[in-house]
Amino acid sequence: xxxxxRLSRLAAVATGLVLLATTAACSSSSAPSGGSxxxxxxxxxxxxxxxxxxxxxxDPGVSPATVTxxxxxxxxxxxxxxxxxxxxxxWLATRWEISADGxxxxxxxxxxxxxxxGTPFDANAVKATFExxxxxxxxxxxxxxxxxPFESATVVNDSIVxxxxxxxxxxxxxxxxxxxxxxxxxxxxxxxxxxYRPIGTGPFSFxxxxxxxxxxxxxxxxxxxxxxxxxHTGPAYLQTLRFNYVPEDATRYxxxxxxxxxxxxxxxxxxxxSLQSNDRFRVLKTELPGVNYNLFLNVKNGPTSDPLxxxxxxxxxxxxxxxRTVYAGQYAAARSSLSxxxxxxxxxxxxxxxxxxxxxxxxxxxxxxxxxxDADGYRTRDGRELTLTWPFxxxxxxxxxxxxxxxxxxxxxxxGIRIDRPNLDAGTYGxxxxxxxxxxxxxxxxxxxxxILRFSFASDQTFPQGGANVAxxxxxxxxxxxxxxxxxxxxxxxxxDYALAQADVLRNGYLxxxxxxxxxxxxxxxLRGVAFDVQGIAQFYGAWLAT
Amino acid sequence: MTTRWWLRRAGLGVLVVWGAAxxxxxxxxxxxxxxxxxxxxxGGAVSGQSQQILDQINAQYGFRQPLVVQYGRFLGELxxxxxxxxxxxxxxxxxxISDQLWSTVVLALGAAVLGFVLSLVLAVxxxxxxxxxxxSSTVELVLxxxxxxxxGILLLTVFSFRLGWFPVFGDDGIGSLVLPWLTLALPIAxxxxxxxxxxxxxxxxxxxxxxxxxxxxxxTRLRLRHAVRHALLPxxxxxxxxxxxxxxxxxVVETVFARAGIGQVAVTAVNGRDxxxxxxxxxxxxxxxxxxxxxxxxxxxxxxxxxxxxxx
Numbered sequence: 043x044x045x046x047x048r049l050s051r052l053a054a055v056a057t058g059l060v061l062l063a064t065t066a067a068c069s070s071s072s073a074p075s076g077g078s079x080x081x082x083x084x085x086x087x088x089x090x091x092x093x094x095x096x097x098x099x100x101d102p103g104v105s106p107a108t109v110t111x112x113x114x115x116x117x118x119x120x121x122x123x124x125x126x127x128x129x130x131x132x133w134l135a136t137r138w139e140i141s142a143d144g145x146x147x148x149x150x151x152x153x154x155x156x157x158x159x160g161t162p163f164d165a166n167a168v169k170a171t172f173e174x175x176x177x178x179x180x181x182x183x184x185x186x187x188x189x190x191p192f193e194s195a196t197v198v199n200d201s202i203v204x205x206x207x208x209x210x211x212x213x214x215x216x217x218x219x220x221x222x223x224x225x226x227x228x229x230x231x232x233x234x235x236x237x238y239r240p241i242g243t244g245p246f247s248f249x250x251x252x253x254x255x256x257x258x259x260x261x262x263x264x265x266x267x268x269x270x271x272x273x274h275t276g277p278a279y280l281q282t283l284r285f286n287y288v289p290e291d292a293t294r295y296x297x298x299x300x301x302x303x304x305x306x307x308x309x310x311x312x313x314x315x316s317l318q319s320n321d322r323f324r325v326l327k328t329e330l331p332g333v334n335y336n337l338f339l340n341v342k343n344g345p346t347s348d349p350l351x352x353x354x355x356x357x358x359x360x361x362x363x364x365x366r367t368v369y370a371g372q373y374a375a376a377r378s379s380l381s382x383x384x385x386x387x388x389x390x391x392x393x394x395x396x397x398x399x400x401x402x403x404x405x406x407x408x409x410x411x412x413x414x415x416d417a418d419g420y421r422t423r424d425g426r427e428l429t430l431t432w433p434f435x436x437x438x439x440x441x442x443x444x445x446x447x448x449x450x451x452x453x454x455x456x457x458g459i460r461i462d463r464p465n466l467d468a469g470t471y472g473x474x475x476x477x478x479x480x481x482x483x484x485x486x487x488x489x490x491x492x493x494i495l496r497f498s499f500a501s502d503q504t505f506p507q508g509g510a511n512v513a514x515x516x517x518x519x520x521x522x523x524x525x526x527x528x529x530x531x532x533x534x535x536x537x538x539d540y541a542l543a544q545a546d547v548l549r550n551g552y553l554x555x556x557x558x559x560x561x562x563x564x565x566x567x568x569l570r571g572v573a574f575d576v577q578g579i580a581q582f583y584g585a586w587l588a589t
Numbered sequence: 590m591t592t593r594w595w596l597r598r599a600g601l602g603v604l605v606v607w608g609a610a611x612x613x614x615x616x617x618x619x620x621x622x623x624x625x626x627x628x629x630x631x632g633g634a635v636s637g638q639s640q641q642i643l644d645q646i647n648a649q650y651g652f653r654q655p656l657v658v659q660y661g662r663f664l665g666e667l668x669x670x671x672x673x674x675x676x677x678x679x680x681x682x683x684x685x686i687s688d689q690l691w692s693t694v695v696l697a698l699g700a701a702v703l704g705f706v707l708s709l710v711l712a713v714x715x716x717x718x719x720x721x722x723x724x725s726s727t728v729e730l731v732l733x734x735x736x737x738x739x740x741g742i743l744l745l746t747v748f749s750f751r752l753g754w755f756p757v758f759g760d761d762g763i764g765s766l767v768l769p770w771l772t773l774a775l776p777i778a779x780x781x782x783x784x785x786x787x788x789x790x791x792x793x794x795x796x797x798x799x800x801x802x803x804x805x806x807x808x809t810r811l812r813l814r815h816a817v818r819h820a821l822l823p824x825x826x827x828x829x830x831x832x833x834x835x836x837x838x839x840x841v842v843e844t845v846f847a848r849a850g851i852g853q854v855a856v857t858a859v860n861g862r863d864x865x866x867x868x869x870x871x872x873x874x875x876x877x878x879x880x881x882x883x884x885x886x887x888x889x890x891x892x893x894x895x896x897x898x899x900x901x
Contacts, residue, residue, distance in 0.1 A: 096857070098677045178645045183629060186642075236679040253678070253688075254857070255849040288758060288847035292742050296750040297757040437860055468860065469622020476623075508640070 081570075083274070087587035088282040089569060092294045092306035096254050096287045100240045102222045103175040106184035108488070111221045112307070113257055113285055115575075116278075116582050118224025118242035121149055121168070122215050123269035124490060124576045127331075127385035128533055130215045133269040134163065134225055134243065144210025144531045151201045155267045157227035158247035163267075165203035169195040170228035172205065180235075187508070188217035210529040212536055213493040216385075220490075220577060243267050245278035245583045257285045272583060279571070279586035295564075298323065304569045304587070307580070309562040311372035311441075317564050326563040330578040331384040332488035333498050334376035335443070335556040337432075337450070338513040339482060345428055346481040350410035352551025355430075355482075357396045358403035358457040364449045365557045368442055372562070376555035379495065379547050383578070386492035386537045391544035395555065403457040412458070421458035429460040432482035435471040443484065446556070475505050475512065483512040486559050490577040492540040496524035499547055513552040520546050598886070602879040609875040610868055614663055617864050624652050627862045628676045650676065663868075672872075673865045675858075682869040685854060690873065693850035696842065697835045699766060700773035704831070705824075707774060708781035712820065713812050716789035725782070732779030737838050741772040741845035758847040769846045773838045777831055781824055788820030795819075821892055825885050832881055836874055 095109040102114035121135040135149040155163040172195045175185045191207040191214075198204055207214065217223055227241035240248045245268070246259040265277045286303070288294045294306045295313050299320075309317060309325060317323045339346045339355060346352055362375040374382075377392040396402070407413075412421035412428050421428040434444065451461045461482065466474065474480050487494055487510055496503060501516035503509025520543055527539035547553060563580050565572055571584040617624075625646040647653050651662070666673055672682035711729070715721040732740075748754050748768060756765050792798065793816055801811050840852035851870060858866035 098857075098861075099679060178641050181629065181642055181645065183642075236674075236681075238679065252849055254853045255847075286758065286847065289844050290742075290847070293745060293757060293845060293847060296745060300750040300753060300757070302749075302757050467620065467622075468627055468862075469620045472622040472626055476626075 081588060083279050083571060083584070083586040084589060085277075085279050085586070086281045087279075088284070089280050089305065089582075089585065089587065090284045090286055090303040091582075092286050092288045092297060092303055094287075094289060094291070094294065094308040096289075099235075099238060100248075100251055100257070101180075101226075101235075101238050102224055102240070103171065103185045103226065104180055104182050109285070109287075111577075111579055113259075114221035114224055114240065114242075115244075115579050116246040116259060116283065117240050117244045117248055118221055118226065119155075119244050119267050119269070120221065120224050121218045123271055124216060124219040125269075125271040126576065127383075127490070130219060131270045133219075134267060138215075140531065144212070144529065145207045147205045147207075147214065148198070149203050149205070151203065152267055153201055155243050156264070157229070157241050157243050158262050158264075159227050159229055159241045161227045161229045161241075163225065163243050164200045165197040166200075167225055167228050168203045169197055170231050171223070171226045174226065174231045175223070185220075185222040188220065188222060189214065210531065212528055212530055213491045216491040216493075221579065246280075246283055255287055259283045259285075268583065273571075274584060278583050280582065283582055298564050298566070301566065303566075305563060305565040305572065307561070307563055309564040311369040311560075311562070314372050314562050315370065322567050324565050324567055324569075326565065326572060326574065326580070328561050328574040328578050329374065329381050329383045330488045330559040330561055331381055331490040331576070332494050332559070333379055333486055333510075334381050334558050335441070335484065335486040336376065336379060337482050337484050337554040337556060339551055339553060340478060340480055340512070340514055341516075341550075341552065342514040343478050344481050345412075345430060348410050349551055350406050351412075351428075353396060354403040354406040354410070354457065355454070355459065356548075356551055356554050357399045357406065358459060359450055359453045359554060360398040361554065361556065362398075364446060364453065368446045368449060369557065373441075373557040373560050376558050378544055378555055379498070379553055380492065380544060381558045383490075384492055384494070385490060386540040388537075388541035388544050391541060391548065394545040394548035400457050407458060415458060418460075419455065419458060420460045427460060428458060429462055430454075430481035431462045431464065431479075432484070433471050433474050433480050434463045434465045435468060436465060437468055447484070478505075478514055484556065485510065485512065486556075488559060488578065492536070493524075493528055495540060495543050495547075496528055499543070499552065500524045513547075515547070515550070515552045517546070517550070598883045602876075602883065605879055606872060606875050609871050610664075610667055611660075613868050613871040614660060614864070617862055617867060618656060618659070620862070622862075624650075624862050624864075667868075672869045675866045676863045677858075677861050678863070678866070682865045685866055686851070686869045686873060689849060689851050689854050692848060693839055693843075693852065695766065696769055696773065696839055696848070696850065699770045700777065700838070701831065701835060703770050704774035704777035704781060707778035708785055708824075709817070711778065711782040712785035712789055713817065716786045716812070716816075717793055722786070726786075729779040729783050732775045733783070735776070737772055737776060737841045738845060740775055741768070741842060744768045744772055745845070765846075769842045769848060772842050772845070773835065776838070777834055780834075781827065781831070784823050784827060785820045788823050789816050792816035792819035818892060822889070825889060825892065828885055829878070829882060832878055 093109045093112065095107055097105050097107040097110050099105050100110065100113065102110050102118060119134050121133060122130045123133045125131040134152050134155065136152050138147055138149045140147055149168070151163065151165060151168070157163060161167070172192060174180055175182050175189070176192055191209050191211040193206045193208045196204045196206065224242055230239050230241035245262055245265045247262045249258040249260050251257045259282070261278050261281050263277050268275045288297065291310045295309065297303045298306045314325055318325050339352045341347055365373055365375040377395055380387050382389070407421050407428070412423045414422045416422050416427055432447070434447070447463060451463065454461045475483065487498060498510050499513065499515050500509070500511060500521050503511040504514055505512055523539035523543045527536040530536055561578055563572065568588045569585060570588055571586050573581050573584060575581050625643045628646055629642055651659060674680070675682055675685055678685055711725055715725040745757060745768060749757050755768050758765070789812065798811060798816065801815050806814070839850060840856060842848070843850045843852040851873065854866060855870045858870065
């Protein structure tokens with residue numbers, strides 16, 4: 043652990059040095075551009091793609107990791123594909139019907155598809171996948187929560203499966219379209235968890251996995267089940283696809299720029315510029331849908347239980363300026379709870395967020411009774427200093443969030459708010475979150491459906507209840523919108539409810555929006571056809587290597 | 590080195606292993622927080638979990654039982670050599686460790702040998718030679734005070750990113766081991782050569798040095814054949830420290846060079862409160878420590894026969 047801390051502290055220094063060295067290397071050896079046209083795809087070749095995250099299991103029905111979604115997307119097909127923000131098209135299901143009460147989904151399945159282990163894809167496979175995910179013994183950390191209202195799956199015949207829900211659940215199709223609910227081979231699922239192998243019907247099949255090191259996949263030559271919105275049909279182009287786990291930012295960046303690998307996830311924001319300016323490389327960028335990286339203000343504890351103080355925090359901090367500085371202009375400052383790429387994002391709701399106005403913040407604090415100022419310049423009320431506690435867990439720190447946090451502390455100090463950031467271990471941090479023992483808590487939550495708002499703000503979704511409502515908001519009106527939007531089958535009703543909710547959470551000061559989670563993928567210029575899907579996951583089905 | 594000596598050392602070893610296992614058990618159990626939640630969160634991620642899953646985990650691992658009962662079960666399993674299943678990896682701890690051990694042993698052993706050879710060369714070449722000595726000790730001081738992380742990134746930048754002589758990562762052959770070895774060995778070489786040179790210089794001042802030269806031995810022969818032996822004792826004493834430096838170092842090196850190994854396993858296991866794996870790693874480290882220390886104590890008597898008779 044101490045090595046870790048030391049490591050991150052030194053990272054800044056080393057990063058600067060390496061940046062100097064590597065930019066020099068790039069500019070001295072930049073090759074002439076090999077024509078700008080993409081040409082037509084070539085089959086074959088081997089690609090190594092670096093990821094910054096590891097996983098405890100490859101089972102997308104169990105693991106919550108982003109990297110499991112990335113790898114799983116190449117191995118597993120889903121029943122439906124999310125082809126637009128609120129639009130779903132056939133994939134392994136050729137068509138589907140939703141009962142009038144919104145509780146029964148009947149899927150017609152694509153015929154003639156087989157898993158890469160030879161098992162035929164049919165209604166039984168769909169049933170087995172669902173039952174595997176909801177089985178408590180599987181200890182699903184994410185997929186099960188996506189389909190919380192799941193009741194049962196019934197095999198009508200080989201090619202028709204019926205899913206019954208305990209209550210209507212509009213986000214169901216979106217959940218089905220994620221890789222976490224990719225359909226798995228029932229034969230593979232029958233093995234004990236210790237022998238788990240990811241077997242799907244997807245464009246790549248699993249070869250090997252070395253924990254903490256790499257995952258090797260090979261092309262599925264018999265692939266016939268591309269999603270209906272794909273740019274081509276039939277097998278993928280790449281013969282071999284390898285995902286290597288490289289935790290160090292500088293190591294990943296150096297491996298790409300020295301031509302040792304063809305692609306890397308998570309290019310650090312301060313390197314994006316230098317990579318973009320070099321025509322031997324490309325940078326793909328996407329803003330991830332879901333809840334931004336936000337600071338949630340606890341309405342149930344201490345000074346932040348006062349709406350005036352929460353409004354003061356929102357007015358006191360110039361988030362756009364801080365985000366621009368810390369992230370070299372590469373991340374967009376968030377202006378709402380959701381990222382702009384989330385379905386049902388309502389830009390009009392942004393106006394409910396107060397503009398940066400430190401004078402107004404001071405006035406709000408005075409109005410809230412924090413009228414005096416102590417020797418350190420912090421506001422006091424009845425002799426008590428205005429201190430907000432914001433626990434810090436180094437383990438989950440990423441994207442220089444600690445640096446952004448320091449800048450926020452400094453801004454808050456200017457208007458007289460002290461923000462404490464105790465550095466806690468995982469257990470103490472977990473306890474603090476469980477007990478609501480904090481004023482500010484930061485988090486982000488990717489999901490290509492506005493239902494993530496319910497997970498983040500509904501009163502029945504607090505942390506002890508398994509949700510992410512760390513602001514501990516409990517407003518019947520807000521609950522009403524969020525639950526109605528989850529149950530309705532009318533897209534227009536959902537859109538209206540979500541618009542109201544987006545404005546409401548800002549107006550009530552449940553959060554201070556931070557930055558929009560953004561994914562930068564760096565590739566060599568020879569690696570073509572990598573694209574992000576609606577969910578922000580890099581796709582390798584259409585990828586190919588130019589020679 | 591009688592049988593009694595060996596028996597006593599073995600008994601002490603068992604005691605140390607038991608103590609280490611107990612400490613790691615207590616350490617992980619006395620930490621705050623609900624272990625079921627941390628296990629469910631998978632490596633420190635903090636997220637809410639459904640009660641059903643938490644119950645499942647609590648039942649499976651018996652976290653609701655009194656600590657004494659859990660400790661008893663833990664010791665029972667330990668005695669049979671069964672470290673149980675990892676909480677998170679769906680594998681037996683013995684196979685998790687045996688899968689990763691080799692890569693770490695190669696890394697650590699190679700670095701230890703390299704560090705030792707480097708320091709020997711440096712010390713023999715510079716002892717008692719003022720100009721070389723001051724240059725060398727400056728370099729050594731820099732190496733000792735530079736964190737391994739930084740050394741690793743620097744070596745990577747120069748020899749992999751720019752010159753392309755070695756791959757950034759991978760476990761294939763010697764090529765991929767050179768930079769990790771160097772990263773781990775340089776700080777060790779820095780310290781060892783400082784100590785070794787001190788010892789050499791002290792030995793060279795002894796009357797026997799003059800006697801050896803008077804018998805017609807060359808300066809090099811005096812250093813290598815006679816003085817080094819004296820300089821080695823304090824180096825042996827430092828070996829315990831060296832093992833610690835290596836164990837700490839592999840965590841950093843495995844991160845920077847993206848190598849799989851015990852260091853990575855340990856970090857993940859500690860973060861995820863994976864008690865069986867943590868215990869396994871602690872035991873491996875302890876056993877290595879006990880074996881090496883016992884071996885060294887035996888070696889002392891070989892290097893310096895005077896110690897044997899005193900100890901008897």
